[in-house]
Amino acid sequence: MSTESTLPTYDELPVDPNAPPHTAWGLWGEDDNLGTLNLLTPDKVVKATSLVSRGDVFALNWKLENPNMGMLNRDACTHIIKPIHGDMVFDDVYDGFNTQASSQWDGLRHFCLSTSGQFYNNTSAEEIKDPKNGKIGVHHMARRGIVGRAVLLDFARWAEVNVPDYDAFTRYEITVEELDAVAAHQGVTFEEGDILLLRTGWTARYEVKKAEDTLPVLNAALGELPDSAGLKFSEDTFRWVWNHHFAAIASDNIGVEALPFINPYAGTYSMFLSGWGMPLGEMFFLEALAEDCAKDGVYQFFFSSAPLNKFGGVASPPNALVIK
Template sequence: MSIPKFADLPLDKSGPHHNAWGLYGPNDQLGTLNRLTDSTVTTAAKEVKTGTRVSLNWPLDAQGDIPFFGRQAFHQELYQKPPRIVNDDVWTFNTQSSSQWDGLRHFGYQREKVFYNGVTLDDIHGTNGKERSCVNGIGAWSEKGIVGRGVLLDYHAWRVEQGRSHDAFTTSAISLEDLKAVAKAQGTEIRFGDILLVRSGYMDAYNRLNKEEVSAMMGKQPPSFAGVEQSEEMLQWMWENFAACAGDHPSWEAWPTQKDWSCHEVMLAGWGMPIGELFDLEALGKHCKETSRYEFFVVSEPTNVPSGVASPPNILAIF
């Protein structure tokens, strides 16, 4: 697939920086998922050799009653339906309180106040004379899913081998140079249209905390996390290679942002690139290390809510 050079962005010169608006048409809602063509998926399916399946989903209730960013906790109402021996349950949760795909309604360009392809808050909410719509809803991604060749860059394992320290709960950047070094050390070839997964070490660190330590971090405002660096070079690498990306940490990029812009703005609102967060990559990292295979087939179907902002990923890595 031919795409514009990174240097040619913004594509819509009247729009915000680095945008690719109009590349797939003015009404497109798939963004970089357009890179997952039938032929791309067919080729990716050749990664299936053993049939081993690894879930990347953190439990919906994993953060208990204290999710980060002040989000609502998962709640289950379980009830019997007497006199029959039958149970039903009702789930209530914020779609970003556990593993999640950020959809195109989640994060817009902050200064310009617009989302992918120029969609506004009024378009989404039906305010100021606009009709409420489902435009940019995550349900558009459910029809074909997020399916393709996945690659894990296990930054956490590589860093430990290097003897380098890392604080998952402090604002710090995972550099592009380091990610490329991880790929080289693993012998991982990056291909156009890949689904990138980065194991930062957040999940491993979080699992070592007790409830009191987690609660103390919740009181820190704004919260701070390690994540990928915010740089032109990182953006260019993402633009030139990937259909979607995800990590095991809450914010994908170093948070709070260290620039006057964020990767979320460009990737979600500029390109329509799905960003996954809080993926549980512990079992995946273990299997990849044991088999020396860091490439696999990915199958993910976001929930079909036409106006949805985000969704649990419902994701498997298949070897």
């Protein structure tokens, strides 16, 4: 748990007695649009800059070609290069571009709280569908940026020794006890406002996939999701995540939680996004960073992310960088 926090614990939520159980609605004000990103205070950003010592930069966006077909019935992006004035000038167009087709932040408009049907801070679906209403849109994340201290938990590397039959393409539930074990193994201590990066090994596994792996992974429909390792759906997980007071969580898998969902409408998406206003990152490319961390033993670093500044947006590529 984060030390010296003035925030309520999971079991002390909600702060508003009229809010659904264990939600953070109203914690940062009735009109808040940032949720747990409020924890990335200026002093924490300044402190995070002290982690830069070598100047090595790690880009965490996976290539837009991956996955190489749209998932969840989303369109795959078509890249068109347009010549202008003969071959003297070129533009490009991304046709059918979906912000959640590859590396992404799921914003606070993405998934409702299953117990109420509302989104973070009691936002309604009607408000989200109103093109003039920007409540909890991704532009709020973009206009303040996501900058601070990030820590990596390399579960996949730890599992090579401790879970010999581990495969990121199976439905493996990562428990809070395992998260604590990985943190202890790496010498990681958490601080309030950390951005947690979780490596399951999914993107690495995808890039060396066998032909027979491809079909169930691509073009999956909700309820027919492919098997994937991820966080265990449980109240213990909710309590562990909230009590560490992370600003955001990003993983290299396709759903953060283990897939298929036990309940696709009541899992981590529901509580993290709409209960707490915590952005969720998916399909972050963590391979080069994880390899470097294994070599130098440093699992904390300066992190920055600039989501798309689109008024009312639901999600965005992360445009994320780590600097060590």
